[in-house]
Amino acid sequence: MILEAGMKILRRAELPRKQPGRALLLFLACSSVLLFFLNQSHLATPFRTGPRSPPRFEAGPVDAHAAVSTTYAQRRIQDYQSPEYTAPGDTAPHPPQPQNAPPNEESGKEETPEKEEEEEEGEEEGGGGGGGGENSTESLISAILDEQRQRLRQDMENYAFHPKLKAKSVKDLVLEEGGRPVRSLVITTWRSGSTFIGDVLQSHPGTYYHYEPLLDFGINQVRHGKEAAQAIHNLKHLLTCDYSGMEHYLDYGPDHPWLFAHNEVLWSRCQAYPDLCWRPEFLSPFCSLFPFQSLKTVRLRLNLTQELLQDKKLGVQVLLLVRDPRGTMQSRRHRDWCPGEPDCDDPARLCSDLVSDYNTALVLRRRFPHSFRAVRYEDLSFDAYNMTKELFNFFHLNYHPRVQSFLDTHTKETIGGVSSTFRDSKTAPIHWKKDLEWEEVERIQRVCHKALKLWGYVVAKNEEHLRAFMPVGLFRFP
Template sequence: MRVSKRLSFYGLVFLVSLCIFFLALNQHYSNYLEHHLQPALSEVEIRPRTVNVQDPLMAYIRGSADNATLLEIQEVIDQQRRTIEEDMEDYEYPRGKYGINSSSLNDLVMEKGGRPVRSVILTSWRSGSTFFGDVLNAHPANFYHYEPLLDFGIVQIRGPPLAEEALKNIEALLNCDYSNLDQYLEYGKTHVWLFNHNTHLWRQCQAHKRICWDHRFVSKFCKLFPFQSMKLVRLRLRAAEKLLAQEKLKIRLVLLIRDPRGILQSRRHREWCPSIPDCSDPALVCADMVSDFRAAVRLKKKYPNTFRVIRYEDLSVDPYRHVKELYEFYGLNFHPDVKRFLNTHTKNDVGGVSSTFRNSKVAPFHWRTDLDFEVVEEIQKVCATAMRLWGYVMAVNATHQREFDSLTDYELDL
């Protein structure tokens, strides 16, 4: 009997000691987070959790798991901040040049109250935007918003009702606010190319999978970067005007145009395109090009310093000159990293249809040998106006198609 009582006593002492240990550990961990993670806890939204008060062990486990997530987020943020500071050590800041008044990293970093340089490409599918987007992403300390309307599907957004939601999402992304983008983030979990073109973000996602799609992490991570780039292939120009009008965003937008014959030839190689009229119908493709032209003429007059047009073919034939000019337009330094990218990505064809390793002088013109003249003739019948407006020459017959220069010297006619 005495042995049984003694065992019961020791068991009770053990349980009490265990409870005291957990309470002390919890208090110590909470104090650590309060002192060391206060910036993270004050700047991110922590959504309320429903905790069963009758189950204190589960409440403790859940709280500890969330604290561990916040700790991991802060460790990654601190590491990336140091990396950006190193990357920007010798950067030549504009100091008023290109209309951008920045002389230090803090002037361009949102977490420090600065405003990043925001460079936007607007085009449509298979118009050279993957190459151009990667040219911008070659710039150091750039955060790349790759096709932010990917979750909208294979659709061209020309106006209401989709335009309102699309513009709301784009503005949130450019402000690094992912708190209400649950659908976007959920889509990304099964369509990783939403993030994997963003080299800095994807590197951390590979090492920290648990936090990759957490809006608290992505919002804070995005706010570290002095430069943001974005490419849009689902939004037409007249709908995008509201972005140019946003004084707080101060985006600089380039409309990238391509010969419709080249567009449609390239889209034939994409399995997701042929069954979708917005992607495969020449009449719709060229109607959008006409609409973009009319909007471009108006916007060039209204926003001469923040809007520009370039044809993909011109960019490809003389990439160094045009990229340097576009970098100046965007307010970016023509960094050695960008020159290295051009040296390695414009000489030879490597990879599949989505590769950006191309002989740039040849890539835009594959349609001349890949398409039968009968197909080209059908495209030209419905695209005559668009081709005239954007300076593309008609092919007369099969022989002419393979030998002629399909471009005129072009400048947007105001």
């Protein structure tokens, strides 16, 4: 285009052929004038914008939600694909068949008067238009809740309530009925036996199990500051079945399904109805049906539980679970998420937390003698039946036949991988003696001497002593 315009100017100028320099200068001058006018008329952009360079847009309004700061790292949420079948063994009501999509307004098809009258009558019967999808979801949630109520009535039939509960019926323990659930909280750290004790609690009928509710905090120990305030906020919300204000927790779940997968009664519903699984309008009323609420976390240090213990309306029972740091460090070696994380792979930090937890435990025992207790994982494992009875008495739970059955099948032999709760409880707590090299044991003991002494663990003197001694000594609080 520019070349053609330039040639026309040259022809009109009738320049002699012997003056090519003047012709070239005139051509360049004309080209510059044309480019100037093209820029002024905003036609230059197509020359700079091709298929590999997207057009430039003015900045739009800032998303207010994206600008809000958070104590968590932001993560992308993947689509949660919904299976088209009901999970095996699940007898929950089937979801309604999808309704036909409304006609496309752009298709050009005209509605007949009879069709319009039918739609108007349908809107009047349904209480107005636009709520079909919401009504369908509400109906589905209502059906699931009714079916779960029936299951709980069967599970809790002839249940013997703990005398300290002073409950006349299950309704006294159900949030939906205005009651106060029995709330059990287990505090520990990674690879200290909490998965086992969590599953023992879940084997009790009528239990809703909050598994690792601080999973979205990463491989970190929550000790103080803004993270501590957020953690306590989350725990209070979950223990009261209030899933509002838990956006990050719920957004984290679809990419990390084990957040709910350990909660057996909830996960069976999630498998059947994944579209409901992470929605507060389903989770809050579903949780509120259960008379027993159990929660275990490996990321919260004991000092932060005082706020929960002081809340009389919450009425929580807190158990601190402790393990020999040598066994804990040996067990963490099998986890690919631990190396490089200071709160996980540094024995000095682990033992500093053990000392801090011990000092806090001394205070809590005096202030909350009926609501707080500490126990060593080794003591629980060596005498699983009697210790479980003691702990259930502390939690105000009935030592139900289901609990006995769980112990019968999970404490006799070791089956499965490092996360399995099928363990030979007599040998599992101290197998680290054979697995760790003496140099590693010596390194751990060097930074953990005080913690070992406070919690009643015996220090190995040399490699020969390591392979033969009993590392678990007597322990009593002063």
